[in-house]
Amino acid sequence: SQQGEEDPQALSIQEGENATMNCSYKTSINNLQWYRQNSGRGLVHLILIRSNEREKHSGRLRVTLDTSKKSSSLLITASRAADTASYFCATRGSNYKLTFGKGTLLTVNP
Amino acid sequence: EPEVTQTPSHQVTQMGQEVILRCVPISNHLYFYWYRQILGQKVEFLVSFYNNEISEKSEIFDDQFSVERPDGSNFTLKIRSTKLEDSAMYFCASAKQGMQTQYFGPGTRLLVL
Numbered sequence: 001s002q003q004g005e006e007d008p009q010a011l012s013i014q015e016g017e018n019a020t021m022n023c024s025y026k027t028s029i030n031n032l033q034w035y036r037q038n039s040g041r042g043l044v045h046l047i048l049i050r051s052n053e054r055e056k057h058s059g060r061l062r063v064t065l066d067t068s069k070k071s072s073s074l075l076i077t078a079s080r081a082a083d084t085a086s087y088f089c090a091t092r093g094s095n096y097k098l099t100f101g102k103g104t105l106l107t108v109n110p
Numbered sequence: 111e112p113e114v115t116q117t118p119s120h121q122v123t124q125m126g127q128e129v130i131l132r133c134v135p136i137s138n139h140l141y142f143y144w145y146r147q148i149l150g151q152k153v154e155f156l157v158s159f160y161n162n163e164i165s166e167k168s169e170i171f172d173d174q175f176s177v178e179r180p181d182g183s184n185f186t187l188k189i190r191s192t193k194l195e196d197s198a199m200y201f202c203a204s205a206k207q208g209m210q211t212q213y214f215g216p217g218t219r220l221l222v223l
Contacts, residue, residue, distance in 0.1 A: 043153065045211050098155060
């Protein structure tokens, strides 16, 4: 798989349920970031986790990072209809650029 | 809260024309970036800019592309002679430090006819 590949590609859940999205990458990283994109709009930064961190929380978001497996997960708890968006992981290596995955399209049904 | 802004939000141009996309990064940020997203595809890195020079560029960023920080606030991306395949959403981003969070603008949707 390519750097920053998310799965599933699409996820549909009911409001109030938890949503889990996964990301895998190939090369070593300095940090990994998750972004949200509403349809046709800009990228909103959600959370950054450094390579020496294993878990991070921000509100209803929980991110884990397993550098041995080169994978990360984003958990959104108690989802809301407003969480409907595409979610991308982006990795940063030793340079400054971000490498994005293809994203997971999350649909939260009211 | 400070935001990255981009103008225009949409631009339609004829193939072969020059376009300039404009960005105003967050004021105390030092690192600036351009990315693009072709419809339905990944966000792709184009170029990073620091201390008034390009620090890294991708293979997409060929001689048709250039970036400039003409004054203390604007950061521009110029495409000299647009091609159909340049149609995409172009995002500007900025960061305070090189390894910190990049904050993205809302994007400019470019359509080349």
